[in-house]
Amino acid sequence: MTGNSIGKIFRVTTFGESHGKSLGCIIDGVPPGMKISEKDLRIDLDRRRPSENEDGISRRNEPDRVEILSGIFNGFTTGNPIGIILNNCDKRSQDYDNIREIFRPGHADYTYQKKYGVRDHRGGGRSSARETAMWVAAGSIAKKYLRQNLGITIQAYLSQVGNMFIDFKEPSCLSRKNFFCPDSSKILELKKLFSHLKKIGDSVGSKVTVFAKHMFPGLGEPVFHKLNADISYAMMNINGVKAVEIGDGFNVVQMNGSYHRDEIRKGGTFRTNHSGGILGGITTGQDVVVHIAFKPSSSIKVPCTSINHDGEEVTISVSGRHDVCIGIRAVPVVEAMLAIVLIDHFLMHKGRCMR
Numbered sequence: 001m002t003g004n005s006i007g008k009i010f011r012v013t014t015f016g017e018s019h020g021k022s023l024g025c026i027i028d029g030v031p032p033g034m035k036i037s038e039k040d041l042r043i044d045l046d047r048r049r050p051s052e053n054e055d056g057i058s059r060r061n062e063p064d065r066v067e068i069l070s071g072i073f074n075g076f077t078t079g080n081p082i083g084i085i086l087n088n089c090d091k092r093s094q095d096y097d098n099i100r101e102i103f104r105p106g107h108a109d110y111t112y113q114k115k116y117g118v119r120d121h122r123g124g125g126r127s128s129a130r131e132t133a134m135w136v137a138a139g140s141i142a143k144k145y146l147r148q149n150l151g152i153t154i155q156a157y158l159s160q161v162g163n164m165f166i167d168f169k170e171p172s173c174l175s176r177k178n179f180f181c182p183d184s185s186k187i188l189e190l191k192k193l194f195s196h197l198k199k200i201g202d203s204v205g206s207k208v209t210v211f212a213k214h215m216f217p218g219l220g221e222p223v224f225h226k227l228n229a230d231i232s233y234a235m236m237n238i239n240g241v242k243a244v245e246i247g248d249g250f251n252v253v254q255m256n257g258s259y260h261r262d263e264i265r266k267g268g269t270f271r272t273n274h275s276g277g278i279l280g281g282i283t284t285g286q287d288v289v290v291h292i293a294f295k296p297s298s299s300i301k302v303p304c305t306s307i308n309h310d311g312e313e314v315t316i317s318v319s320g321r322h323d324v325c326i327g328i329r330a331v332p333v334v335e336a337m338l339a340i341v342l343i344d345h346f347l348m349h350k351g352r353c354m355r
């Protein structure tokens with residue numbers, strides 16, 4: 001168990017480091033007969049990509065053009081492993097020279113060094129969120145399958161930044177340019193906040209909400225592979241995630257049972273969806289709703305104390321190209337992780353229940 005794979009039937013295995021030659025993945029278990037091209041993957045990769053000129057987002061200028069190496073014949077999946085590769089073009093590894101021997105607080109530098117005794121300090125190496133590009137590529141295939149074969153659609157958005165709560169009001173304004181904020185009245189405020197934080201060299205925490213629509217009842221496994229457990233596992237693996245909530249999440253603490261239980265009506269409809277569309281680890285047929293909390297990025301200019309490899313205290317201020325608010329670029333990552341879990345569960349469900 002080296003932790004580089006996720007999924008049981010739809011299984012994604014990744015490799016690569018932030019400043020290595022390339023990132024790559026092998027996706028096994030993709031059903032045969034799906035029309036897939038690099039163009040399909042590009043849409044979500046472009047939504048995740050760093051940007052040269054957008055506030056709140058890292059300025060690493062990567063084209064993120066993937067190449068599909070295997071598993072496709074005449075434009076269709078063959079059922080064999082799909083290999084994908086993505087070259088790292090805009091590395092600027094010299095930005096990290098000053099932290100070769102210093103552990104950045106809030107990053108995995110200290111823990112990787114303690115575990116392996118050696119680490120690639122450039123951009124966080126294997127612990128870098130650049131890794132999530134591969135998840136997004138794999139997630140694009142999963143999303144397409146779910147949409148075309150089951151009608152399931154997945155949508156994530158920025159639902160909170162600091163103390164600002166954002167309601168899902170205008171799905172039409174969801175784009176990276178608008179910070180994946182579904183309320184146009186909040187975009188200017190966010191822009192001001194992000195440029196202010198950039199100026200003072202600080203960052204802010206955020207929440208991303210994701211829902212899967214047009215679900216059918218019965219997806220999920222009982223006991224140790226509950227759908228809610230597998231979703232939480234996948235989301236908790238995303239860099240910077242500190243909490244995952246299904247449905248009403250931590251708010252259930254303040255509720256009474258008479259309010260929280262979702263009453264069932266004639267024909268199998270529910271009056272509310274406090275449970276987030278999952279009961280006993282299995283979908284009810286309602287939307288699956290998940291909230292994911294991202295910590296404020298740790299790579300900031302505001303100086304703080306850390307230690308070097310000799311254990312001596314040093315002052316560190318991290319410059320370079322970083323995200324002021326992780327939640328923005330995490331939106332397509334969250335969608336990808338939900339899609340990977342749902343397709344994996346669907347293939348397990350089909351194998352066991354044949355319907």
Ligand SMILES: Cc1cc2nc3c(=O)[nH]c(=O)nc-3n(C[C@H](O)[C@H](O)[C@H](O)COP(=O)(O)O)c2cc1C
Nearest residue numbers: 107108127129239240241297298299322323329330
């Ligand atoms: C899409 C994405 C972009 C990220 N960008 C940054 C960043 O620019 N600066 C930063 O300090 N952390 C960033 N992070 C978070 C770090 O990768 C993460 O905090 C670090 O790897 C340590 O892991 P942990 O926070 O999960 O413990 C990003 C995370 C994601 C998902």
